[in-house]
Amino acid sequence: MKKSINHHINNLPAIAVLIALIGFSGLSSPKAQAQQVDFGADMVNRYVWRGLDFGNAASIQPGIEFSQGGFTVGTWASYAMSPVSAGASELDLYASYNFGAVSIGLTDYYFPNAGVGFFDFSDDGGAHILEPSLSFNGTENIPITLYAAINAYNDPDNSIYIEAGVPFSVQETDLQLFAGFVPAESAYYATTKAAVTNIGLSVQKELTITENFSLPLFSSYILNPYSETSFLVFGFSL
Template identity: 45%
Template structure:
């Protein structure tokens, strides 16, 4: 998962108490159903076309699921002290409706929180949290496209991304292109802009007969910033 822009303004979201109520409402059918844990290690943390932290990062995650419902926590922590201001700790939830054809639609929200050492707002402050509401679409095998749209309810900042996954030999490849709908402090744009386009290739690295490590390389261009990134990463999961 790639995430996070240059310093983003902290728009007021639902606030921490309301967010926790929402999580508790989701929690009852999830606990005890399925749990997954793991972490990604990436050479750069690039979120929607923007290098966030300018250093390597470790990105732990825990996910709970039951049926089409999933929620969990995801974070990114720079291995460099100079990148600590880019540390991130998000809570998220999605509900996916899937058809037998493979087509699926997902509804979700993410609570972005940045535990920077010099942050003025603590975790309990509503001003420290930014909420995004999202809608995703994944096509069937006969039309394998992905669409994602995310909006910040308070600021109206809109991000839309389209992707096309395919395979070359035994390597999974995905093309993507993302737009911001207008001027946004959150994304650092002065108007509607193409901010995120590129290609990601991923493959399992066989370590032993029973253990495989997923690895990926992504080339990402942000035309709005006139900057390109080449990112390497691998995942660790039990």
């Protein structure tokens, strides 16, 4: 994908660190009680991301997130459970700011088992891929979601991904139809041309266990028309 932001943006790792520091600096402020801290983990039968299979293995996906006002900073990971060798390991850092229905974000993708050290921030095969993104989260009058992201650092193709979704509900179940595509050739998304890589339906529901505890369940049917593969993913959150 040659239409790009210049991928030689040498200060992007510093920007990512700065954003994280700004987010964590609020922990010692007098308004710390206004912050929200979330942590937990998802258990999934398979890790499928944007229509790509990250190994035929069940995975555990922990996360920690801090938020205050419209600002959020966090970390998320995915680790294959069994067989470990079949799945990818991933450990990401991210930050975002919400302006009502619109959000901007930056994600640092890091793959521990890729054979590159964490502190290798080079833009030619280094350990980190930086992806700024822009999303529209929908409103009452415009009930759709839109998401666009570009690999702006350490991806020669500067790969772009764009996705649209239509959320709706049936009784107490939340659903969303979605479709995502890559608008040009991308080694990152395993395409040789513009392609639709991710269409499907996701479902979420709370399973009541006791009066004070419920278990969030989710499932997605995912079709990648370009690679002619499909997946049925199921998971729950703790």
